[in-house]
Every structure is written in structure tokens, then in C-alpha cells.
Amino acid sequence: MTVFDLRMSILLSTPGADDLDEIVGALMEWRHEGAPMQLHAGDVGFLWQFGPERTAAALRTWSREGRILGVGMVDGPDLVRLAIAPEMHNDEDLARQMADDVTRPERGVLSAGKAHVEALWGGRFRELLQEGSWELDEPWIPMVRDLSEPVVDSGLRVEVVGPDRVDDRVAVHRAAFTGSKFSAERWHAMAAGTPYANARCLVGYNGQGDAVAATTVWSAGPGKPGLLEPLGVHSDHQGHGYGKAIAVAAAGALREMGASSATVCAEASNTGAVGTYRSAGFQPQPEVRDLRRID
Known part of the structure; x- marks a missing residue:
């Protein structure tokens, strides 16, 4: 499935198995000391126990001009775990597109009704969700x-x-x-x-x-x-x-x-x-x- 928004030029896609190496590479590149916790290449790696095709089917990517800017892993119908490129935390177009995509069931990220978004960084995306139909859930403690x-x-x-x-x-x-x-x-x-x-x-x-x-x-x-x-x-x-x-x-x-x-x-x-x-x-x-x- 692919959704393209001309106004924001952000492409939401469900990748194929051939795209997994690029996605894993992006998640590894985005990790650095001092960065907030987010979806890690290891999370995708543990999901790989179900095979590359099923792993790819559980992932979503947000891209602009061929570059991956965000990755989501759908962990059941009511949870998506997210990561974005470090420099994109306050990008308005990406934040609005991702907020729209996780909120609207027809976009193919989350189902209607009960749903959770794991996005553990600060920035515009979380602000937009909280301005809409989302509220804070139970706390987690990152440990290093x-x-x-x-x-x-x-x-x-x-x-x-x-x-x-x-x-x-x-x-x-x-x-x-x-x-x-x-x-x-x-x-x-x-x-x-x-x-x-x-x-x-x-x-x-x-x-x-x-x-x-x-x-x-x-x-x-x-x-x-x-x-x-x-x-x-x-x-x-x-x-x-x-x-x-x-x-x-x-x-x-x-x-x-x-x-x-x-x-x-x-x-x-x-x-x-x-x-x-x-x-x-x-x-x-x-x-x-x-x-x-x-x-």
C-alpha cells in the first residue's frame, strides 16, 4: 500500500522484503549517544523470527524524494512503534503526515478504536497528536x-x-x-x-x-x-x-x-x-x- 500526499510530498509505504536492508540501515544510522529511545534495528531483528516477508508487512516507511525519514513497526492492530531521522523531530510536513496516517485507519497503520503510538522523542509529531484525539499513556523508563x-x-x-x-x-x-x-x-x-x-x-x-x-x-x-x-x-x-x-x-x-x-x-x-x-x-x-x- 502506498499513500502519496502532494501537498506534503511525503510517501507512506509498506515495504517489501527487498527493502528491509535499507530500513535496517536507516535505523542503525539514526542511533547516537544522547538521542531519545526509539524503534531500534534490534526490534526489527527480533521480529525477523517470522521471516522477511512477514517482517516487511509489519513495517511502514515515510519517505521524501526517495529518502526514508520515518519507520514504523506495527505490533498488532493497536500499536505502532516509531523512529524518525534525528534532524526531523520538528519537521512540520513529516509530523503532520505521520499524525494523519496513524490517526486515520484507512491509511493502513492502525485499526479503528483502541490504539497506541510509541514515539518516545519530543517534537512536533507528539504535539500534533496531543492536540487531536490522543493522550499520554503509562510511563516507561529508559535505562542506559x-x-x-x-x-x-x-x-x-x-x-x-x-x-x-x-x-x-x-x-x-x-x-x-x-x-x-x-x-x-x-x-x-x-x-x-x-x-x-x-x-x-x-x-x-x-x-x-x-x-x-x-x-x-x-x-x-x-x-x-x-x-x-x-x-x-x-x-x-x-x-x-x-x-x-x-x-x-x-x-x-x-x-x-x-x-x-x-x-x-x-x-x-x-x-x-x-x-x-x-x-x-x-x-x-x-x-x-x-x-x-x-x-
């Missing part, structure tokens, strides 16, 4: 660990996942996230995606050799902030500090990959997650909020 100094060993035996450890990675994920259908097949599809060239899956083992925690870390390139997404502790092994340990190990892995910092965003209401990341050296940043459509 600086990686300029070496990361002390976490004390947990942590292994990088290859084909021989996929079953452990899958088992921890399914036990950590109730209802998950993550599988070895999905892991291999994710690992075959373009973003995974700058990623690692990690599994932590306790003294008895049990797989107790796991995460995936995504780099946006040397000197740029990396992302933890997702991170979980096996339900049979919670309460032993394994969440902190795997978060520390994740920071260490990102530093080895050249990342300038490790980042994650936790719901403010999830005090356990916030506490775990704080204990692992992640510093809370000012809270941010999604936007939701007013009934």
Missing part, C-alpha cells in the same frame, strides 16, 4: 549503561548461542515469557536476518549446568548505543540474581561488539525489572510515555 569502561565479570557462566545451544535459548525464553511460542525454527529465521549480523544471543548457566537466563543483544554499529531485547530468567530459577547477572553479561557483550552504551526500556510499573537493571549498572533516564487514542 555506559560502556566506556570494562565490564566486570557477572559471575554467571554465559555462552554465546550457536546451533548447539539453540534449544537452551528457546527453553529459557518460553519459561520466562508465559505463552511464548518461540522455537528453534524461529531462532534460525531470526539469526538469518540482516540485523542479527550485529547481534548475539546469550544463555547463562548455574553451577549445576542448568540454563537459567537468556537475552539477545543488538548493536547498531561501533560507537552507537546497543539494545537488550528481550531478557528473561527461567521461571524455575527466579530470585537468585540471574537477571542482574545476564544483564551485566549483555553489557559486556555489547562492549566487545563496539557499542558505546547498553540500553533498555522498562515499564515504570514493572519495579522488578527496573530494579534488576539498576543493580546491573543501568541508569534510569527521565520517564517517557506512549500515546493512546482517546475513546
Whole structure:
């Protein structure tokens, strides 16, 4: 689907699988220290578990004269997660077009009724939504660990996942996230995606050799902030500090990959997650909020 507005010269498109590399490249380019949290190449990378065609179908791009200025990932019918080029935060044409597109169901971004927009930067786009039919939603807390100094060993035996450890990675994920259908097949599809060239899956083992925690870390390139997404502790092994340990190990892995910092965003209401990341050296940043459509 393509929508073209002559007045604003902004093109809204649903890309094809052949466009994914360009989109991932744009998301990586937009990341830099001090920038607000937004859709990361790693978010697209985790979605890649469903294959490139389905990944492309969930994405939307806003372009002008062939250049991608904004990217959205439709996460179900009622949520779109967004990113825009850093210099476009106050571009009036882009803000108005994107606000129109996420508000009007016929544009093919969000369905009618209940809907949420994750746009965690300040600027004209959020102003326009709040002037219209959108209001602030629940708060999130971005958290950042600086990686300029070496990361002390976490004390947990942590292994990088290859084909021989996929079953452990899958088992921890399914036990950590109730209802998950993550599988070895999905892991291999994710690992075959373009973003995974700058990623690692990690599994932590306790003294008895049990797989107790796991995460995936995504780099946006040397000197740029990396992302933890997702991170979980096996339900049979919670309460032993394994969440902190795997978060520390994740920071260490990102530093080895050249990342300038490790980042994650936790719901403010999830005090356990916030506490775990704080204990692992992640510093809370000012809270941010999604936007939701007013009934």
C-alpha cells in the first residue's frame, strides 16, 4: 500500500522484503549517544523470527524524494512503534503526515478504536497528536549503561548461542515469557536476518549446568548505543540474581561488539525489572510515555 500526499510530498509505504536492508540501515544510522529511545534495528531483528516477508508487512516507511525519514513497526492492530531521522523531530510536513496516517485507519497503520503510538522523542509529531484525539499513556523508563569502561565479570557462566545451544535459548525464553511460542525454527529465521549480523544471543548457566537466563543483544554499529531485547530468567530459577547477572553479561557483550552504551526500556510499573537493571549498572533516564487514542 502506498499513500502519496502532494501537498506534503511525503510517501507512506509498506515495504517489501527487498527493502528491509535499507530500513535496517536507516535505523542503525539514526542511533547516537544522547538521542531519545526509539524503534531500534534490534526490534526489527527480533521480529525477523517470522521471516522477511512477514517482517516487511509489519513495517511502514515515510519517505521524501526517495529518502526514508520515518519507520514504523506495527505490533498488532493497536500499536505502532516509531523512529524518525534525528534532524526531523520538528519537521512540520513529516509530523503532520505521520499524525494523519496513524490517526486515520484507512491509511493502513492502525485499526479503528483502541490504539497506541510509541514515539518516545519530543517534537512536533507528539504535539500534533496531543492536540487531536490522543493522550499520554503509562510511563516507561529508559535505562542506559555506559560502556566506556570494562565490564566486570557477572559471575554467571554465559555462552554465546550457536546451533548447539539453540534449544537452551528457546527453553529459557518460553519459561520466562508465559505463552511464548518461540522455537528453534524461529531462532534460525531470526539469526538469518540482516540485523542479527550485529547481534548475539546469550544463555547463562548455574553451577549445576542448568540454563537459567537468556537475552539477545543488538548493536547498531561501533560507537552507537546497543539494545537488550528481550531478557528473561527461567521461571524455575527466579530470585537468585540471574537477571542482574545476564544483564551485566549483555553489557559486556555489547562492549566487545563496539557499542558505546547498553540500553533498555522498562515499564515504570514493572519495579522488578527496573530494579534488576539498576543493580546491573543501568541508569534510569527521565520517564517517557506512549500515546493512546482517546475513546
